[in-house]
Amino acid sequence: MIRKLLLTLPLLLVLFGCSDFLKKTPPPPAQETxxxxxxxxxxxxIRPAIEPLRKTMQPGGPGISEAERQQxxxxxxHAIVTYGDNQYGKEVLRDLGYELQDLARQASAQERYRLVLICIEASNLLEVNSAYLKRAGAQATTMLQKPMVSVKGFMDDLETKQLTVFLELTDYFTGKIDRVQAREGDEFNNLRxxxxxxxxxxxxxxxxxxxxxxFEVQSFAP
Known part of the structure; x- marks a missing residue:
């Protein structure tokens, strides 16, 4: 009997000691979000992401290059993936959407249609739903579909007394160049x-x- 008590006593001490240890062990520190x-x-x-757009809208600001557009x-x-689930990140991304809409409005007023489309492209990443941006985008696309015209030369037809104009028309979106010969009143490539x-x-x-x-195009302009 005494031997059993002697064997049981250390076991009880161990159990009570473990229980006391568990009670005294502090909880692990909460992980920071x-x-x-x-x-x-x-x-x-986040705000520096669209800094090139802000700079180009300043008075006398530079144009925005294709590399800056990609940037x-x-x-x-990156900001959406990294901070899109963060409470404060969401707020700032939403604010950027409003700012991009305002930049698009300024660019449209200045007839800087390429910049309008870049602002809209950026807004689409932020899933900005705006009737104004849809209208501005449609207008900008229509205006940029107007070929860039260069007048390369003229030829007088001595028999018909008509003047032929030699033109180069460049498509903004594809870069394709069409060479056209036209006279007054002719219609081609959505131009007259x-x-x-x-x-x-x-x-x-x-x-x-x-x-x-x-619109008027100077002859032989570079």
Missing amino acids: AGPKNKEEAQAL VLLALQ LVRVIGRNKSVLFEYLKVPGLF
Whole structure:
């Protein structure tokens, strides 16, 4: 009997000791949430993504290159993936969507249609649903579909007394160049050659996709 008690006593001490140890063991520290801890920190991390667009909209600001366009889109994609699930990251990304809409409005007012489309492309990454952006995008696309025209030369037909104009038309979206010979009144590539001005100084065209939109092209301009 005494021997059993002697064997049991250490076991009880071990059990009570373990129980006491478990009671005294502090809980592990809570893991900190990844990402910015406040909106200011989120702004510092995310807002630089569209800085090239802000700079180009400043008075006298530079145009935006294709490399900068890619930079903006990649930076936004990174911000969405990295901070899109963070409370403050979501707020800043939403604010960027509003800012991009405002930049698109400014660009449209300045007839900088390529910049409008870049702002809309960036807004689409943020899933901005805006009726204005849809209208602005449609207008910008229509305007950029107007061929870039270069007047390369003229030829007088001595028999018909008609003047032929030699043109190069460049498609903005594809870069394709069409070489066209046209006379006053001819329609081609959504353009109408209205008339030659002065002594072959320049040529007046109408863009048929926007009736009433006339533009003048200087002859032999680089």
